[in-house]
Amino acid sequence: MSKSTKAEGRAFINGQYVNSMSGEVFASYSPIDGEFLTNIDACNEQDIHHAVLGARRSFESGVWSAMPLQERKNVLFKLADLIIEHEEELAVLETLDMGKPVSLCLESDIRGGAHAIRWFAECIDKLYDHMSPNHQGIGMITREPIGVVGAITPWNFPFYMAIWKVGSALAMGNSVVVKPSERASLTTIKLGELAHKAGVPEGVLQIVPGYGRVAGAALGRHSDVDCISFTGSHTTSRELMKYSSETNGKPVHIEAGGKTANIVFKDALNLEEAAQVSAQAIFYNMGEVCFAGSRLLLPDDEDFIETFLSKVKNYSEYWQPYNPLDMQSMAGALVDAAHLQRVENFVQGALDQGAQLFTGGKIKHPDSGGYYYEPTILTGVTPDMTIAQEEVFGPVLSVMTYQDEEDAIRIANGTDYGLASAIWTGDLNRAHRVSRAMKSGNVWVNCFHGGDMTMPFGGYKQSGNTRDKAFTGFEKYTQIKSTWIALGLRILVNVNAHSGAS
Template identity: 40%
Template sequence: MGELETYSHFIDGQYVDSESDDRGEVSYPYNDEVWASVPLGTTGDVDSAVEASRNAFESEEWGDLLPSERADLLENIGDVIDKHAGELAEMETRQNGKLIREMRGQMQALGDWYRYYGAQCRTMEDKVVPVENKNGEMFNYVVQEPRGVVGAVTPWNSPLLLTTFKLAPALAAGCTFVHKPSMYTPVSALRFAELLHEEAGLPAGVYNVVTGEGRPTGSSLVSHEDIDKVAFTGSTQVGREIGKQAGESLIPASLELGGKSPNIVFPDANLNNAINGVIKGIFAATGQTCLAGSRVFVHDDISEEFVDKFTERAAAVELGDPMDPETEMGPVAFKDQWETDMEYIELAQEEGATLQFGGRQPEDLPGECFLEPTILTDVENGMTVAQEEIFGPVASVLTFSSEDEVISQANGSQFGLAAGIWTEDMRRAHRLASELEAGTIWINEYRTLAYNSPFGGYKDSGLGRENGTEGLEEYLQTKSVYKDLSGEVSDPFKLG
């Protein structure tokens, strides 16, 4: 892939050297070739980024912008992303091994998130509340203000998309941003920050990127005394720790966490569509997505036919170089995750599941991280493989005989991020949609998201919502202002 690319932190509108000489490597999961190097950030580096972000928040250049001027900047960002979509897509694929065909689609659509939140800037309104204090002789209005400096920590599986879920509404609200990307995928964030400041016109210090490990870099950021809001996407375990740190600081935290989403197939479903949807839910992106449909519930009446066709389709999935547009499934992003996937497959068999297909590393592909699409049958809902998030191309097939049974099993999980329902009976579909404990429900489709519809989880899948107007509200705080109209102060010993 050429000469090693060396990067620095991006702070206050420019690349800045780290306090430390320690660095981390970025490799291409397809063949393990190292192609980039980034700093392992220190607490001091985080301090510098937060200070730059605070200064920007309080500056006239950013803090005094009218909503329409923020809207113009967000629209500029959308145009810059469109211009550099190809470059950003290739950078994403080189970091985490996701298919170039998927990343091109993501990057080509990414600008619409910023345009949407730009439109939100132009339509935000305060309100007057008709309070009845002092017999109606009080005037009350409510305004929304930016929370301030946001500290964001993002994962490796969809780096710029999941950053955008946070950054676009934060900018629309008038916040500034310090970002700690995953050490597996830091380069696209650095390049993104450079483009936003140099080509889109974002003022210096509004979006800062500090690279490094979860400790000390990430923990220093989310516990920093000058951070006003925390936004995180990642595992439930880490999310709990970040939530505790935010609680100690008494600042709000948005936490988009893990999932163990059910994909439910009824006998009247279009079977080919359902199998396509199940494959889309678990084998697309090599299963490395929080909303993966990793628990496949199939009605007893069609379970045998479904498994046969599902296995046939899994065997035909084309594994290979993610940069090849013909490849259908790339490698697992890194060796530790591959080993975790393999451990779960072995444990499932020890607990009584059957390895229907896959579960091996192909011998004809480079690197150490490829894993065949894997199907486990004879899975019970209480098995480890049906309860814990695997984050790999591993589908657990379970069977059911009634609506009540599948609702109970689907909800029998600590997670509640998403669910899929496959049926031609729309009354049944909406009955299930109302009963399933999940933040996103798809009917006869799977793994689709939109910038104007909220996304987030129930239970251990997180707190708060991203996208839509709900996503914008996460970065705003409310102020209520009362004004006396009577000219007289009310009884000082009486509230009202």
């Protein structure tokens, strides 16, 4: 695909592209080759305030929040259609911006985003409220849009993660202010334009790019924002919680990464498939995935380990990084030079702590001007090593061994994270037993990243406090109202009693 796609870097506020009030910008360079892409607005507190006020006006006016449900559905369906119409442009933008292979951007992120929008839209008139089972009055328990949603999105799936937040929040009738990651903003900025063309009224979806420490902090501190939805590091999530406590106490919904254990038992039904999927689980998207299967747990059996790892190594060759604009490429560049250095440091640190390099461990295409790192497998990793505890967010697989099922569970649960876990076994009792024991929000048995839009996604422990997708994904963008209507006869009897009537 062509690199000629024009990149828009301005904020999208109140239905149009505008420059930041300060005029400040920062340069965006492609991780593919280091070439300049465009200047992006470095929005500040004034820009955030302007966007939030516009979102508040649009919400209170009812132009979207009170729109008939079928009309709101039709607008979101139109947005999904426009995403598909612009799918190649969006896929190329995403690839140029964060280095992901364009084929994966096209299929998973852009088409997947359009599918998610349609799913959210279809739910709009399927989410029923409740009534209290009481004979003394009519008790109605209803969900209403929470108001102005502040969404702060990550750089690894910039368009798709924006859709998860924007789609469900808009479906419920909210107005949304999005602060995309400064590392990958371009497709989210484009989303604002497409939403407006689809019929989303001005002010209902605001896109405000900028640095997290400035624009993101301002959104978190703003007292007219009713909730924050954040995907990123747990360090930033703590800052957002602090901002909330210092201002209006808004709920802060976070998804903050993971350290997924991928446990292979000897009784796995298909070890060949398990090895192939284990490679994909960590090397897909260059390992820049919150639920990446970064910890491979194998039984302490030398013959089994040697056989299984040789298969994983063979499948890792499918994920060697190449030019991500090539439709045949399965892996591309890491997001920037700082992240490449971070991944290198993790690998070196593991080696210093006693791990062994089984394969990989080198920078690829150093003369390209981009940031490429080959699939890497480390053996001899122990649970106390830094690389076994902290999120690398790169194509680095840590291989660990366990003595028995109980030991595997202990190692798998032995981190501060709890986003996901995977189990490979042919024993149905073991599948249920180990699944129940996993302290993670997602458990996949004989697969990896199983499920669809009907399955909630989120984590335990420091991986987060919320869920995206499914019906539960709408809850954080609503608030519950209890309405009690007394029955007329009861009112009449009470009035008569107080007036002394017989």
